[in-house]
Amino acid sequence: MPHPGPPPHRTAGSPAAGNPSGHLTRRSALFGLAAAFTLGRASLAFADAPTEHRFVVILLRGALDGLGAVVPYGDPSLAGLRGALLPPAPGQDGGMLELGGFYGLHPALGSLHAMYRDGEALVAHAVAGPTRERSHFEAQDCLESGADHRLASGWLNRAVAAIPGGKALAVGVSVPLLLRGPAAVGNWAPHGAAALDSDLYARIAALNAGDDLLGPAVAAGLRERGFSAAAMAGDEAGRNRSAFPALARAAGELLRAPDGPRIAALEIGGWDTHSAQGVRLAGALRQFDTGLAALRTGLGEAWRQTVVIAMTEFGRTVRLNGTGGTDHGTASVAFLAGGAVAGGRVLADWPGLGPGRLLEDRDLQPTADLRALVKGVLAQHLGVPGPALAAIFPDGGAAAVAGLVRA
Amino acid sequence: MAHATVRFGLGHRPGESPPEDPRAWLLAQLRNPDPTRLPEPPSAAAGLMALRDDRQTRPKPGESRSRAMFRRDALAQLGNALATPAPFRERLVWFWTNHFTVSLRRPQCAALMGAFVEEAIRPHVTGRFADMLLAVMRHPAMLLYLDNVRSVAPDSPVGRRDKRGLNENLARECLELHTVSPDAGYTQEDVTSFARILTGWSIDLRADPPGFRFRPFTHDPGDQVVMGQSFPAGEAGGVAALGFLAAHPATHRHLATRLVRHFVADDPPQDAVAQVAAVLRDTGGDLGAAAAAVVALHAAWQPQAKLRTPLDFLVATLRALDPPQPQTDPPYLIASLALLGQPIWTAPQPNGWPDRASEWAGPEALMRRIDWSYAVAGRAAATADPASLADATLGPLLRPATLTAIRRAGSRRDAMTLLLTSPEFQRR
Numbered sequence: 127m128p129h130p131g132p133p134p135h136r137t138a139g140s141p142a143a144g145n146p147s148g149h150l151t152r153r154s155a156l157f158g159l160a161a162a163f164t165l166g167r168a169s170l171a172f173a174d175a176p177t178e179h180r181f182v183v184i185l186l187r188g189a190l191d192g193l194g195a196v197v198p199y200g201d202p203s204l205a206g207l208r209g210a211l212l213p214p215a216p217g218q219d220g221g222m223l224e225l226g227g228f229y230g231l232h233p234a235l236g237s238l239h240a241m242y243r244d245g246e247a248l249v250a251h252a253v254a255g256p257t258r259e260r261s262h263f264e265a266q267d268c269l270e271s272g273a274d275h276r277l278a279s280g281w282l283n284r285a286v287a288a289i290p291g292g293k294a295l296a297v298g299v300s301v302p303l304l305l306r307g308p309a310a311v312g313n314w315a316p317h318g319a320a321a322l323d324s325d326l327y328a329r330i331a332a333l334n335a336g337d338d339l340l341g342p343a344v345a346a347g348l349r350e351r352g353f354s355a356a357a358m359a360g361d362e363a364g365r366n367r368s369a370f371p372a373l374a375r376a377a378g379e380l381l382r383a384p385d386g387p388r389i390a391a392l393e394i395g396g397w398d399t400h401s402a403q404g405v406r407l408a409g410a411l412r413q414f415d416t417g418l419a420a421l422r423t424g425l426g427e428a429w430r431q432t433v434v435i436a437m438t439e440f441g442r443t444v445r446l447n448g449t450g451g452t453d454h455g456t457a458s459v460a461f462l463a464g465g466a467v468a469g470g471r472v473l474a475d476w477p478g479l480g481p482g483r484l485l486e487d488r489d490l491q492p493t494a495d496l497r498a499l500v501k502g503v504l505a506q507h508l509g510v511p512g513p514a515l516a517a518i519f520p521d522g523g524a525a526a527v528a529g530l531v532r533a
Numbered sequence: 534m535a536h537a538t539v540r541f542g543l544g545h546r547p548g549e550s551p552p553e554d555p556r557a558w559l560l561a562q563l564r565n566p567d568p569t570r571l572p573e574p575p576s577a578a579a580g581l582m583a584l585r586d587d588r589q590t591r592p593k594p595g596e597s598r599s600r601a602m603f604r605r606d607a608l609a610q611l612g613n614a615l616a617t618p619a620p621f622r623e624r625l626v627w628f629w630t631n632h633f634t635v636s637l638r639r640p641q642c643a644a645l646m647g648a649f650v651e652e653a654i655r656p657h658v659t660g661r662f663a664d665m666l667l668a669v670m671r672h673p674a675m676l677l678y679l680d681n682v683r684s685v686a687p688d689s690p691v692g693r694r695d696k697r698g699l700n701e702n703l704a705r706e707c708l709e710l711h712t713v714s715p716d717a718g719y720t721q722e723d724v725t726s727f728a729r730i731l732t733g734w735s736i737d738l739r740a741d742p743p744g745f746r747f748r749p750f751t752h753d754p755g756d757q758v759v760m761g762q763s764f765p766a767g768e769a770g771g772v773a774a775l776g777f778l779a780a781h782p783a784t785h786r787h788l789a790t791r792l793v794r795h796f797v798a799d800d801p802p803q804d805a806v807a808q809v810a811a812v813l814r815d816t817g818g819d820l821g822a823a824a825a826a827v828v829a830l831h832a833a834w835q836p837q838a839k840l841r842t843p844l845d846f847l848v849a850t851l852r853a854l855d856p857p858q859p860q861t862d863p864p865y866l867i868a869s870l871a872l873l874g875q876p877i878w879t880a881p882q883p884n885g886w887p888d889r890a891s892e893w894a895g896p897e898a899l900m901r902r903i904d905w906s907y908a909v910a911g912r913a914a915a916t917a918d919p920a921s922l923a924d925a926t927l928g929p930l931l932r933p934a935t936l937t938a939i940r941r942a943g944s945r946r947d948a949m950t951l952l953l954t955s956p957e958f959q960r961r
Contacts, residue, residue: 189943262943326907326951329938329947329951330950330951333956334956334959339840339891340894343896344900347899395944397943
């Protein structure tokens with residue numbers, strides 16, 4: 127297989143030897159077994175976690191277009207497939223953000239790019255979850271179950287159960303399948319956290335448009351809330367209404383607390399860009415990027431001991447559809463970020479976009495299993511032992527990726 | 534089939550198979566006994582005792598026994614609506630409760646609302662209208678809400694001694710809203726005479742148990758004429774007057790109009806009203822027969838003509854999704870109804886909640902429905918397939934465009950939100 131661009135980084139180093147356990151002993155003596163903390167209207171109690179390491183999973187629900195977020199501009203076939211949607215080249219005004227000569231980050235991902243430059247962010251490309259289903263719901267179930275079929279619990283919950291005293295928190299209105307299972311999990315959402323994004327409002331308005339009574343009323347309601355007709359039609363970025371940055375900030379503050387949880391799950395939607403992808407994807411990526419920066423701010427000093435992983439259920443078609451968007455595909459990207467990440471690199475066995483390279487002549491071919499990335503983080507960052515990893519991911523599958531965490 | 538559970542019921546629950554013969558299913562609910570079994574059946578006596586205690590202990594607003602009872606009874610009624618296997622009968626209970634509105638706008642009614650439903654409304658929804666009317670007019674909730682407990686005949690011993698007088702509120706609303714309606718052409722003189730007839734219909738808060746009491750010393754001693762009909766003094770005169778009003782052709786027309794507006798269309802077709810009114814006339818005001826007559830109307834089977842009120846919408850949503858309810862203060866269901874613009878048992882005026890779509894379809898009202906739908910969808914059972922749920926909930930009412938949008942949604946939560954905010958779910 128031709129392999130344009132830089133060689134894939136398959137780092138084979140051994141993970142960190144040092145463990146900041148000095149803190150641990152002192153803290154345990156000071157704070158005892160359990161403590162309560164409060165934020166906003168919520169009050170939660172958590173046992174004192176025996177680790178200083180923080181782990182955050184961000185589910186990108188709706189299928190992020192990996193080729194749009196991390197553009198393989200060095201692939202000679204790309205322009206012919208994606209021309210209309212490609213941002214300007216790196217270095218140009220509003221251009222992609224350089225990731226080392228072959229890949230460019232979407233220009234809306236400025237904070238993530240800064241983390242990358244600081245060696246605190248890593249991109250994994252051409253990755254896919256456990257299934258090849260193109261149904262959002264089934265694929266999300268599998269991604270969260272960590273298996274090729276839906277399980278009754280999520281892999282993150284099983285991981286929490288495998289970490290002595292590990293306590294986890296779902297940040298949002300509900301506990302996602304990812305965090306459901308035998309281990310006790312907290313749930314926190316700020317008051318009034320439920321806010322729809324403009325894209326969902328637009329779809330609701332469209333469904334009601336034909337109703338003589340409801341159509342005009344919904345349209346008027348949206349106008350009164352400051353949504354322009356253009357934003358509703360997808361012609362411009364909708365008003366910033368995503369709750370994600372605020373949730374991410376709060377999650378960071380909760381995780382920073384000495385007696386707070388150490389593991390959290392968040393989610394952000396808006397990735398299902400079947401039409402007008404240029405505007406919609408930029409808006410969603412901006413929210414995600416702002417949220418990452420807010421999470422970092424919230425974590426403060428604890429950022430140094432943090433790994434964040436952002437993943438999506440599948441990618442999108444390589445070619446554009448008839449409405450300026452992309453349909454459900456297969457491989458996409460995943461991001462690792464955090465002070466503990468051995469970052470500043472793109473991890474990919476690039477499958478190529480040329481003739482015969484696409485899966486079913488439509489999708490980016492997956493060359494890595496998301497679970498291998500997750501296993502690497504669980505083992506190297508949270509110290510989950512091998513046998514426990516096998517139980518967390520019962521299907522087996524690819525081995526853990528080594529060297530994800532800073533030595 | 535789906536239409537029967539939506540129009541006449543409270544929305545479909547996915548676990549239940551739709552009725553094979555919708556008309557027979559509806560009529561059986563009218564025939565069979567009410568299956569409702571409340572865990573703590575409220576009573577006017579218990580409510581009045583709570584009110585009595587509160588007047589002595591003077592608790593802070595919101596911490597009274599009356600308010601606690603209100604919340605308990607409201608949640609019990611809502612819980613029953615979510616679970617009942619006889620949703621048509623339950624809808625009739627809510628319909629007649631709204632017809633005879635009593636409201637928390639009079640806070641002293643708080644502890645009596647549940648009792649009012651259970652004692653004055655529920656037993657009579659398939660019985661005689663005259664019995665319901667009498668039970669309502671003697672109920673402490675109504676007597677307090679529309680001020681009859683204060684009304685004193687000027688010619689009565691107490692009126693002469695204390696220089697107190699009439700309060701026409703209950704008499705006027707009974708004529709205008711509950712029975713004959715202004716179409717009957719009654720006069721102010723009729724209202725005043727009827728108010729005199731009702732003097733003495735009061736409550737005794739000190740009795741054990743406390744409850745309705747006819748007080749002869751505040752009652753007007755003279756005979757009265759209402760709408761050309763003469764009634765003797767005394768409690769029996771009032772009972773006779775209510776019997777006369779209940780049987781009046783104008784009352785039958787008025788009740789038929791309200792039933793048809795509720796179950797058929799915002800602008801009731803006149804032939805449909807005439808059919809239902811004729812059944813009321815021919816059966817001596819049999820409300821079960823009237824409900825059956827509504828089911829028999831051809832026009833009642835034209836789908837999606839009505840808009841769900843916030844209460845309908847909340848109940849239908851929770852029946853469809855059955856999401857876990859968060860522990861909140863005030864309780865989630867009560868807070869949700871307030872947010873959606875229809876706080877339970879708190880109609881602003883004695884004419885109750887409106888039954889026309891235009892009153893509920895304001896832009897902000899619909900935005901609140903959308904936002905609330907999104908919040909509920911976030912908690913909904915995550916295992917359900919949204920497309921199957923939409924099919925199970927709406928059946929043939931589900932439009933292809935909505936199904937496509939649900940299938941294309943990027944998350945279960947978005948998909949559920951699209952289902953709940955679709956016109957076919959908003960309508961009934």
